[in-house]
Amino acid sequence: MGNIFDILGPVMVGPSSSHTAGAARIGLIARQLYGRRPDKAVVYLHGSFAATGKGHGTDKALIAGLLGMKPDDLRIPDSFEIAREEGMEFTIEPKDIRDAHPNTAQIIMEAEGIKPMKIQAFSIGGGRIRVSKMDGIDVNFSGESNTLIVRNEDRPGRITEVSAALSKDNINIATMQVFRDKRGGFAVMVVETDQVVPEETIEVLEGKDGIIKVTFLNVNG
Numbered sequence: 001m002g003n004i005f006d007i008l009g010p011v012m013v014g015p016s017s018s019h020t021a022g023a024a025r026i027g028l029i030a031r032q033l034y035g036r037r038p039d040k041a042v043v044y045l046h047g048s049f050a051a052t053g054k055g056h057g058t059d060k061a062l063i064a065g066l067l068g069m070k071p072d073d074l075r076i077p078d079s080f081e082i083a084r085e086e087g088m089e090f091t092i093e094p095k096d097i098r099d100a101h102p103n104t105a106q107i108i109m110e111a112e113g114i115k116p117m118k119i120q121a122f123s124i125g126g127g128r129i130r131v132s133k134m135d136g137i138d139v140n141f142s143g144e145s146n147t148l149i150v151r152n153e154d155r156p157g158r159i160t161e162v163s164a165a166l167s168k169d170n171i172n173i174a175t176m177q178v179f180r181d182k183r184g185g186f187a188v189m190v191v192e193t194d195q196v197v198p199e200e201t202i203e204v205l206e207g208k209d210g211i212i213k214v215t216f217l218n219v220n221g
Contacts, residue, residue, distance in 0.1 A: 019049065019056035022103065022123025024076060027065020029131060029143045030107045030119040032217050037088060038109035041066055044095035047102030049123075059092045062105055066090075071127055101132070134188055137181050141190045145174060147217040148197050150189040153210040154180045162189060165205055171195050186212070196220075 031037060043062050045053050053059055057077065064079035067086065075082060083090055097104055101122035110116045120133035131141050134151070141147055148166075152158045159178065166173060172194040180187035197216050205214045 019058045020061045021071035021127035022129050023058040023061035024065045024071040025129050026105050026121045027062040031066050033215055034109045034117050038111050040089040040110040042108040043092045044106040046095055046097040046100050046104040049103050050094035137179050137188050139179050139188055143217050145192040146219055148191040149215045151212045152187055154185050154187040155210050161208055165201055169201050171197055
């Protein structure tokens with residue numbers, strides 16, 4: 001059965017579900033993955049985002065998402081001014097990204113005391129998006145479900161540790177995907193869950209050897 005949003009589209013500040021609502025969601029997911037509003041952001045627009053983004057408000061929507069605004073936030077058109085008021089520096093530039101979807105944005109985020117993060121994502125219409133890269137590693141997730149993202153060293157036993165920790169707290173795994181840059185390099189686990197993963201479980205995972213960072217996207221939070 002189809003979703004009502006397939007027919008009506010998302011509740012949003014227009015004009016475009018793909019170039020405005022989708023862009024705002026890309027910025028918001030990037031902020032959630034980073035764990036806070038960045039102090040500085042460099043945004044690259046590819047393809048249709050670069051060609052028609054200004055007219056559709058793609059640039060303002062991406063910055064609005066980084067500020068924590070959802071696609072229906074009436075402040076989206078004023079996001080540049082709000083970002084400057086909050087002290088968030090940003091630049092937006094066109095960029096040709098090889099093999100990328102036409103509606104793609106790359107976002108590099110920086111904040112004092114936190115390692116920079118680079119996110120690449122694209123809008124597929126109807127306000128939906130896919131995250132395609134995290135810090136140079138290919139991934140593939142939407143952020144529409146509760147999602148645990150574990151960045152770790154590519155060593156034996158990491159998947160078992162994450163699965164065991166979730167099982168201990170009666171967290172059911174809906175899907176699990178594992179990506180890595182190279183054998184023995186760095187890896188990313190993307191785990192969609194039926195329940196919210198407690199902060200205590202995240203702290204336990206982050207304390208394990210070989211796990212670099214753990215992020216949880218709460219669809220209701």
